[in-house]
Amino acid sequence: MGSSGPPHHIIVAGAGIAGIACALALSRELTPYVPDLKITIFERHDILSTSGGAINLTPVAQRHLAQLGVLDELDRMGAEGGAEVDAIELYSMRSGRSIGSIDFVDHRGNGYGGYKGRRVMRIVLSVAMMTMVERTPNVDIIFGKKVVGGEESEGKAVVHFSDGTEAVGDLVVGCDGVHSAVRSRWIDPDTPSQYTGMSFLQANILSKDISSPVHFRSSALNVSRHGSMLTSFCDLDREQIFTAAIVQFSQEDLEYYRLEASQDWATQHQIRAALRNEMQDRFGKCSIPCIREMVNSKADWMLYPVYQVRLGGRWYTNRVILLGDAAHAMPPLDESAAYALDDAILFARILAQYRSEPLAEVFDTYERLRRDTINRAFKESHRMWDRNRDMSMLEGRLKEWMIPLSLRSRRDQREAAWEFDASKISIPSPAPSEDLVSLHSFLKEQTM
Numbered sequence: 001m002g003s004s005g006p007p008h009h010i011i012v013a014g015a016g017i018a019g020i021a022c023a024l025a026l027s028r029e030l031t032p033y034v035p036d037l038k039i040t041i042f043e044r045h046d047i048l049s050t051s052g053g054a055i056n057l058t059p060v061a062q063r064h065l066a067q068l069g070v071l072d073e074l075d076r077m078g079a080e081g082g083a084e085v086d087a088i089e090l091y092s093m094r095s096g097r098s099i100g101s102i103d104f105v106d107h108r109g110n111g112y113g114g115y116k117g118r119r120v121m122r123i124v125l126s127v128a129m130m131t132m133v134e135r136t137p138n139v140d141i142i143f144g145k146k147v148v149g150g151e152e153s154e155g156k157a158v159v160h161f162s163d164g165t166e167a168v169g170d171l172v173v174g175c176d177g178v179h180s181a182v183r184s185r186w187i188d189p190d191t192p193s194q195y196t197g198m199s200f201l202q203a204n205i206l207s208k209d210i211s212s213p214v215h216f217r218s219s220a221l222n223v224s225r226h227g228s229m230l231t232s233f234c235d236l237d238r239e240q241i242f243t244a245a246i247v248q249f250s251q252e253d254l255e256y257y258r259l260e261a262s263q264d265w266a267t268q269h270q271i272r273a274a275l276r277n278e279m280q281d282r283f284g285k286c287s288i289p290c291i292r293e294m295v296n297s298k299a300d301w302m303l304y305p306v307y308q309v310r311l312g313g314r315w316y317t318n319r320v321i322l323l324g325d326a327a328h329a330m331p332p333l334d335e336s337a338a339y340a341l342d343d344a345i346l347f348a349r350i351l352a353q354y355r356s357e358p359l360a361e362v363f364d365t366y367e368r369l370r371r372d373t374i375n376r377a378f379k380e381s382h383r384m385w386d387r388n389r390d391m392s393m394l395e396g397r398l399k400e401w402m403i404p405l406s407l408r409s410r411r412d413q414r415e416a417a418w419e420f421d422a423s424k425i426s427i428p429s430p431a432p433s434e435d436l437v438s439l440h441s442f443l444k445e446q447t448m
């Protein structure tokens, strides 16, 4: 790159949504210009992770997954490929009444730019993305490789792994999530991940085990003053309900509730029972019968602490850049995966358009196009997230009254965001190089 042209060997750290999307997008954008392009993804896990429950994909996320060929794969998987979500309905757990909805369809029932929402198990999404990797000849994935640091020298970037080996590339893209080693041990050690003070308590419940009528069409966010509880079908046949409570949890409590494979049976049993009690204390008095049933069921609730990366951190050095949660993890509100996909597609387009420019210019252009959007999203996610903190009865009532107003006032903004297409936004042309400028001035002088 720069003096040596576009990168030929690109290393991607992390095989999550950002990492795989980035590899697929880079392959698509760069292959026409770099026939010997090689992209290697290094993932710390030995196999695809099965944890994490279900994820909501907004219309933007679906559009971008369609561009990468992943949506077709999900559709091909049939019932497992996820449940279509027309809207996330909001209910008060206190009164059981509907208090609004976040619609993924317009007034005619059409999705935004042709796409609605979808709730799909994370592992299913990962399998669909992996299938696309297998079909892309210049993208490889190597499991069981944990990045622990790296350095840049003589126009190359060297990545170090925990097993003592290393890999050398022209460009490294750090897509290794919120606790990114590429960020914390290489690009920006001053920006560690921080616990948000909030956690998810998640479980999958079989619909057949719930005898009360289900109050939502496909997805609902049930709000209370002790946190919110998401309930959503996550398969086409509606056999499974994914439930996730968003609740305040102190850092000290995290230690107490942490389940580890190394713990003995009795300790694990005690933690599971304590998490069940936590759910019952918070939501056991809910006036929606099916929620009460879920909360009082024998479901095993898993605790997922939510971390973030503070705003304003460094995103790149000379040959390394961060994308997705590694750069800007924020409290997730159904949209974070979309930001990771936007990052990947936009970065790949800029790199292709600036293929004759130094990497510094590619990175600068990317940051100029991206930073404000991310900062706005981060602030918005904090505003929304704060509503799930424990509150007094009066604050809880106020929250319920404010939700419909806030949904209405932000509707246009939300709909505009769902129309966003990273494959279409205009990228400024690279500034002409000094040689070209002087040639241009020379020719101009000659004709005068």
Ligand SMILES: Cc1cc2nc3c(=O)[nH]c(=O)nc-3n(C[C@H](O)[C@H](O)[C@H](O)COP(=O)(O)OP(=O)(O)OC[C@H]3O[C@@H](n4cnc5c(N)ncnc54)[C@H](O)[C@@H]3O)c2cc1C
Pocket: 013, 014, 015, 016, 017, 018, 019, 042, 043, 044, 045, 054, 055, 056, 057, 058, 145, 146, 147, 148, 175, 176, 177, 178, 179, 180, 181, 182, 200, 304, 305, 306, 307, 323, 324, 325, 326, 332, 333, 334, 335, 336, 337, 338, 340
């Ligand atoms: C509980 C929870 C629920 C969420 N729900 C939603 C939702 O409904 N909708 C939504 O849009 N977003 C949701 N999000 C946010 C969303 O999951 C993330 O924004 C998205 O996964 C970011 O993708 P990523 O690829 O940047 O990071 P990740 O998905 O975290 O992927 C990082 C990858 O890097 C690997 N890795 C980590 N460290 C290393 C290392 N040192 N070396 C090599 N590999 C490494 C990891 O194993 C992983 O495969 C949720 C987040 C949480 C925590």
